[in-house]
Amino acid sequence: MQLKKYHIWLLSILSGLLMGMAWPVNGVVGLVFIAWIPLLFVRDFVRNNPEQFSRGAMVLYSYVTFLIFNLYTTWWVAYSSIEGGLMAFLLNSLFMSLVFGLAHIIDKKVFNKRAGFFVLIFFWLSYEYLHMNWELSWSWLNLGNVFSENPNWVQWYSITGTLGGTVWVLALNLVLFSTIKKFIRSDKNIIAVIPNIIVAVAVFVTPLLFSNSLLKEDLPKDLPTVNLLLVQPNVEPYYEAYELNSNQLVHNMLSVVREYMDDSTELVITPESTIERSMWEHKMQRYSAIDSIIKFVGKNPQLDVLMGVSTRRAVGENEEVKAYARSFIKGKKELFYYKYNTALFISDNQPLQFYHKSKLVPGVERLPFAAYLKPIQKFAIDLGGTTGSLGTSDEPKTFDFGNNRRVSPIICYESIYGELVGKFSSYGGGFIAIITNDAWWYESPGYRQHFSIARLRAVENNQYVVRAANTGITGVIDNKGNIVSVSEFYTKTAIKAKIPLNNTPTYYAVNGNYLARFSLFMVGLMLVIAFSKKLRKE
Template sequence: MRNLLLSIVSGLLLSFSWPEIGFSYLIFFAFVPLFFVENKLKGKRKTLKLIGLSYITFLIFNVCTTYWIMYATVFGVVSAVLITSSFMVLVFIIFHKLKSIYGYRLGYVSFVALWISMEYVQMHWQLAWPWLNLGNVFAKDVYLIQWYEYTGIIGGSLWVLIINIIILNVILFNNYTKYILLGLATLLFPIFFSLSVKFNLENRSDNILNVVIIQPNIDAWSQYKFRLSNMCSYLVQKNHINDSVNILLAPETLLQNYLWKRDPNYMYVKSHRDSLVTIYKGDIDRLYDLNNYGSNLSILVGATLSDFIRGDLEKYNSAVFIDRNKDIQIHNKTRLVPGAESIPFTFLSNLIRNYLPKEIVAPIGNFKSSNEIEIFKMDTVDILPMICYESIFGNLANYKDFDLISIITNDGWWGNTAGHKHHFHYARLRAIEQRKSVIRSASTGISGYINLNGEVVSSIPWGTRDAISIKVSVNNIKTFYNKHGDYIGRISSFLSSLLIVVGFVRRKVNKN
């Protein structure tokens, strides 16, 4: 019973450390009860018991922090919770086995390496879901983690894990003074360094842009009833569009009428009845009309692009950039939401498409993706566009030259829950990692402007139809993280692989 209670406590501590749910400081000892269980568990079937107890911990963590997915899809929340919980349990059990081979100290080194490796994989594989990577826990407390410009969020995960292990040592060993001092140093040094970075950071600005961000407050479930003409009229009537405005930012998939991928000036429709293709002028023309009120205006808006290739419909969740000369640039989303926008793994996609009726398969997971984010060029300013799910992947912005980050999204699928708030706060981490201003437009959710320190300068709250006119600073800073990427994840993956292989060989040798 004690072990069960400790496992539950660990799950609750992890959950209540998350943004909008509790206090981030709880994360620093959230693993300790589960570590204590692993250390004290004895008797037969120890591994089997540990699987069950650790699954309880991570199931609680996943359910409490991502329950809101059920408002969009029940299948999605069940899949996300079970797969991610299983992944975390697998890490814990491998750690348990390696600890029995290598001993206490190297065992906990293996846990840190394994967990960081899991988070690294969660940012790259086809079922990528880095929402619960531990470094995200400080998304609201950005004063603590200004050093993410050197490490990315994985640096935060490393910080959390080390402090948890030090606290465990304080509890388990008599020489606790040494571990208390070590723990305080490990906790406080990054905080003081963060405050120092923030204090000394120049609010560098190579240019100032006048930006209008609109939040149309569209119900996600009735989005197709939205009228673009109403939005344009609203902007003109409120005098948001004038000759001084440089950028109008509008949300994801605002243009729903299947713009033709080959030329977004047109819409592209195929009649399935008579197999005819109809091409006609679309929504882009309505946006062009705004240039009559703002001669320097460029527009960045979300759209669904489509084309028929060899008889099959190809759809893209895209960002369309219309510069002041009416030239069009396109970025097609690179990270698709598993299940909702894509069916991961080719064999699984083929299996589903071969055995389910086309009427069921057609609307599910049939978006196409691009391999790289396309940088939008606007005079002397380069913009990195991120579409919804892409904005939780800090690594997507690395190794690129740009001056400003734009995020377009639709967070209305989850209702007024913690989900859309998490998503907004994660954008603050992107600002710190890259030391760039972030402008964000949501169909429904939170729209706003975040400065290069990750501080929210201006925002439009949930459930509000509004537009804000702001002055945004842009710069061409390249951070250490931008230049070197997730080096902590790469090192951890190598170390984990080495420990597993050597441990396996050592165990075989000892048995013989």
């Protein structure tokens, strides 16, 4: 098939548009199974006509595709900062195009075009995994997230995680591409491609049938339960959160609690940054805002409270001072401390417990590569929550609220990391509580996408997920990813819920992203083969 240059550009643009049009929350998800086909035709033409293209042509064409994809799906990131949003779009698109271009080169030079099916899948899985685990992490557009509005399709995420969805998307695109290509080459002889069509149908239908069988598996009836109150205080994060003092913010929160709680309420969950002012952890009880909550719990001893706050901790004398530490002068001595985005657990007659957010938003909560770039951390984008370079917890932590019932505290951005959330489940968490502040997204797809992705965490862990969001969306999601109840955005309200706790971790929760680890091994093997072939030629 002969293509002119403008055909190549149009196909590259078409792939980007189809990828975006498939994306939740308003997308047509089925488009994702054909979205890569135009780009695959571009790759095929470039590969078969090397004399017409420069060495980096495939990176350039795919960059157009992925830039459109990024802009179409996450344009709302620019609400925080036009400059920061542009940087995110340009860099994320570049990473994607470099991976696609490298897979193209390895397939062509090492395997002589015969292993393209596997090369692209292994490289893309490796990319998504590495992009989840470095300091510029932005995993929002991992392909498996596309099914967040269709959790009934992917109940097998409890085995594979969202990376299984990535395999499904790429595999079906590659099968359909090869089918169309064979159909064209056979002078449009439908008989010639019947085996390909059968394979394509099998690749599409088999995961759906498996998912349907898993849907029929219910949670045991005798599981422990908890009565929750999810609070949505509806505080404007850019102005009210800073203009109101901590006591006023807590008064606002407790007024909602008093209005909606009843004698059965056992656990109150409030959003990320319920108290914006940073407080020293070693003297939390001395802050009047915290003391008022402790006294409230004391008067209602059946209640525990899980809430989002901003805290800080002094660096010990013999403790290593890390790159993200902050400092202040006391007398003539420079002292260091860490600041945290914290989940605080308050229980009657028990010490306060802390979990520090461990997956931080690049450029907002942590300056990437802080050891080298610390002088510019003052330019961190303010998204209305805790900003600047923050410290983290070294490992997941769950909170016990009685009778060996434990909750997994997930703070905002952490909820897009399936492997991380699964670790909380393997640490004994019986349900997932996401505390977040999504107000900075305003009326955009951003906060709706964030809620939607939480549905996949429910499927992966076979557990209920609850969300307490400052301005919304607060809600309850069952273990199959179905929405049980939700709040309206920008309303002051609360949701009462009684949910079961499932303390049995899924295969995925225990084993994490094993598909990616295998893919990394395969990519490493391919690169070794490529290097060996080059040495032999020399």
